[in-house]
Amino acid sequence: MKGQCLCGAVTVDVTPIDSELHACHCGMCRAWTSSALVGMAVSPDGMKFDGPVKSRTTSDWAARDWCDNCGSTLWYRVTIPDHEFYHVSAGLFANAGGLALTKEIFIDRKPSGYAFAGDHELKTQAEMEAIFAAMGDDV
Amino acid sequence: MAEKRYTGSCLCGAVTVTGVVDKPIIRACHCEMCRRHTSSMFMSLETVPGSQTVEGPAKEYESSDWANRGFCEECGSTLWYAMKNGAWRNLAAGLFENAADSSLKLEFFTDMCPQGYALSGGHQKMTTQETIAMFTGAGDQE
Numbered sequence: 001m002k003g004q005c006l007c008g009a010v011t012v013d014v015t016p017i018d019s020e021l022h023a024c025h026c027g028m029c030r031a032w033t034s035s036a037l038v039g040m041a042v043s044p045d046g047m048k049f050d051g052p053v054k055s056r057t058t059s060d061w062a063a064r065d066w067c068d069n070c071g072s073t074l075w076y077r078v079t080i081p082d083h084e085f086y087h088v089s090a091g092l093f094a095n096a097g098g099l100a101l102t103k104e105i106f107i108d109r110k111p112s113g114y115a116f117a118g119d120h121e122l123k124t125q126a127e128m129e130a131i132f133a134a135m136g137d138d139v
Numbered sequence: 140m141a142e143k144r145y146t147g148s149c150l151c152g153a154v155t156v157t158g159v160v161d162k163p164i165i166r167a168c169h170c171e172m173c174r175r176h177t178s179s180m181f182m183s184l185e186t187v188p189g190s191q192t193v194e195g196p197a198k199e200y201e202s203s204d205w206a207n208r209g210f211c212e213e214c215g216s217t218l219w220y221a222m223k224n225g226a227w228r229n230l231a232a233g234l235f236e237n238a239a240d241s242s243l244k245l246e247f248f249t250d251m252c253p254q255g256y257a258l259s260g261g262h263q264k265m266t267t268q269e270t271i272a273m274f275t276g277a278g279d280q281e
Binding site for chain 1: 148163183208216233243254256
């Protein structure tokens with residue numbers, strides 16, 4: 001599935017691991033994207049990209065990357081050894097790649113003034129931190 | 140609602156912004172450019188004209204003949220959508236804790252929203268045609 005950022009300088013070619021979109025409402029994703037990071041899970045094997053990608057390590061377990069030219073949100077990347085995966089911006093693809101939202105995480109951090117429609121699997125901050133802690137313990 | 144000045148910042152904290160809110164309104168834009176820039180939609184906060192302050196390493200990308208999109212050079216956070224002529228600048232709602240206690244009141248380009256998700260609520264929704272007509276009309280009046 002091919003996509004690109006707003007200015008076209010960064011191009012991606014990904015094979016998502018499934019047909020799901022997940023939205024993250026954590027404080028970092030909210031500040032980063034204006035609302036929530038909506039994306040799809042992609043393993044390192046399924047990920048190809050090219051262009052001026054700029055990166056920032058944003059926690060002990062992850063980094064966030066964007067287009068240095070236009071500032072487009074590109075992906076969130078888990079950096080824990082043996083658990084690496086990408087959460088690639090749905091916005092890079094026409095019609096969000098035809099995928100559908102199934103899960104919202106850090107739901108208790110979502111601002112009260114808006115919400116996605118529909119019933120999705122929901123995870124709180126505490127539930128997500130437990131998941132990341134367990135990944136780290138495996139190392 | 141009484142006027143209140145809110146302070147926000149990007150993900151890394153290098154860019155700080157403030158703005159006075161008198162109408163706690165969020166607008167969401169689903170246009171292709173906003174969608175590619177933000178991963179889904181650009182949510183912006185209504186602030187009192189002339190009340191904004193911005194400090195830090197903000198960079199602008201000229202995304203059309205009339206508008207710029209701001210982002211933090213250090214972390215890539217989406218900062219604003221602004222008219223190149225300086226007429227107005229809409230700050231990203233996400234820069235503020237709890238989106239500055241504001242609520243979604245309007246969606247632009249709703250027919251451009253991907254089929255896989257939607258925002259809930261009975262707020263006003265404008266199609267591409269309606270959105271363009273509104274902005275064109277506003278331009279004619281100025």
